[in-house]
Amino acid sequence: MPEQLLPLYGISQENAVIQPYGAGLINHTWRISTDSRTYILQRVNQAVFKHPEAIDKNLRMLKAHVAETYPGYLFVAPLPALSGETLVVHDGDHYRLFPFIDGTHAINVAGKPDEAFEAARQFARFSRLFSDFDAKRLNATLPDFHNLNLRYRQFLKACKTAGPERMSKALNSIEFARKNEHIVDVFNDIVANSRIPLRVVHHDTKINNVLFDKYNKAICVIDLDTVMPGYFISDVGDMMRTYLSPAGEEEQDTTQVQVRPDYFKAIYEGYIEEMGDIMTHIERSSFIYAGRFLIFMQALRFLTDYLQNDVYYGARYEDHNLRRAENQFTLLKRYVEHEAEFRHIAP
Ligand code: ADP
Ligand code: GN1
Ligand code: MG
DSSP states (O other), rough: OOOGGGGGGGSSTTEEEEOOOOOSSSOOOOOOOSSSSSEEEOOTTTTOOHHHHHHHHHHHHHHHHHHHHHTTSSOOOOOTTTTTTTSSTTTTTEEEEEOOOOOOBOSSSOSSSSHHHHHHHHHHHHHHHTTTOOOGSOOOOSSSTOHHHHHHHHHHHHHSSSHHHHHHHHHHHHHHHHHHHHHHHHHIIIIIEEEEEEEEEEEEOOOOGGOTTTTTTTEEEEEEEEEEEOOOHHHHHHHHHSSSSSSSSTTGGGGOOOOOOHHHHHHHHHHHHTTTTTHHHHHHHHOOOOHHHHHHHHHHHHHHHHHHTTTTOOOOOOHHHHHHHHHHHHHHHHHHHHHHHHHOOOO
C-alpha cells in the first residue's frame, strides 16, 4: 500500500525500501529509503484526527511564521507532492511525506539527565519561537484534547457503562482516581479561570517526539499533529510523565516505575533556559503541578479506554490498558512523594 504513494511524489518505486518505523501509538509510520534520499511516510489515524486538513493548515501557518522570524530553525514539515499538496488523499486515507532527518534517532526512555535537558530545551524553544504568534489562529486539531475536567467526566461516565468484569478488575484504579479529583479542581482554577495564558503548545512532548544525533544532542521536535492552542502545563507535564521514570508507560512491573529527581532538575533547567523570561508568575508557580496534571490525565485516559474496551489505544494483550493505567497511577504516587524535594529545585 505505501508504495502506491511514491509516484504521487515523483519517487521511483524501484529500489525503494519501505519498512514500518518508530514506536508511535497513533499514526502509521514507514521509513522509505531510496538510492538518493530517505523519507518518513505517515498515514494519519482518522479515527483520532477527524480533520487531517486542519493539521495541514496549522503546519503551513507555523512554517510560514518560522520562515519569517527564525529561518535557521529546523521545522520538520511535510513535503509537497507533485500536485503541490502537503496532504495526499489515497483510497480515502490521508498521507504525508516528511524528509527523514539524517543521522538522527528517537529514544523511548531517557537514559541520562542530559537527554531530558536536551528534549525539554527543544520543546521550550519551540514554544518560544511561537510566543509572538497568536495561538488562536490555529485549529484545535483535537478539541478538548487536554481538558482534564472533561477527561474526568468521561472517566465517570465510562464507570457507568463499563462491563462488570472490567469494572471489577479496575476497582482499585477507579478508587484511586476518584481520591485524586482535587487535581481537577486545580486545573479548573488555573485554566478555566484563564489564569494562565493560552500559547502555541505541542501537546505530545514524549521523548520519542524529539530527534537526537549520534552525540545525543537534540536536533528538532517532530509529531506536530497536536500543536494547537493550549497551556504550558501540557508540555511540561508530559515531559515529567515520560522522562522522570527509568521504566516507560508500557512497564507492567510497577516496582520499576520510579521518579528520578536529577531528571526533574534537567527538565526544569532545559525548559527555563528557553522559556524562563517569557513565563508568567502563575506559570512558574504551576511548574510542579504540571506533572500531577498530565500524569493523572494520562492515567485516566488509559483507564477510561480500558473501561470502554480499548477503542482508542487498542490492546496488544489482555488488560493492556489497565496495566498502562496502573503504571501511570504508580508514577503519580511517586511524583507526589517527591514534590517537596522538587520545590527546592523549582522554587
Ligand atoms: P506518532 O504520532 O504515531 O507518534 P510520529 O510522528 O511521532 O508518529 O513518528 C513515529 C516515529 O517515527 C518517531 O518517534 C520517530 O522515531 C520517527 N520519525 C518521525 N518523523 C521522523 C523524521 N522526520 N525523521 C526521522 N525519524 C522520524
Ligand atoms: C499518543 O502519537 P503518540 O504515540 O506520540 C497520544 C498521546 C499520549 C500517548 C501515550 C493524539 O501519542 O496523547 O500521551 O500516546 N496521542 C494522541 O503514549 O492521543
Ligand atoms: Mg510520536
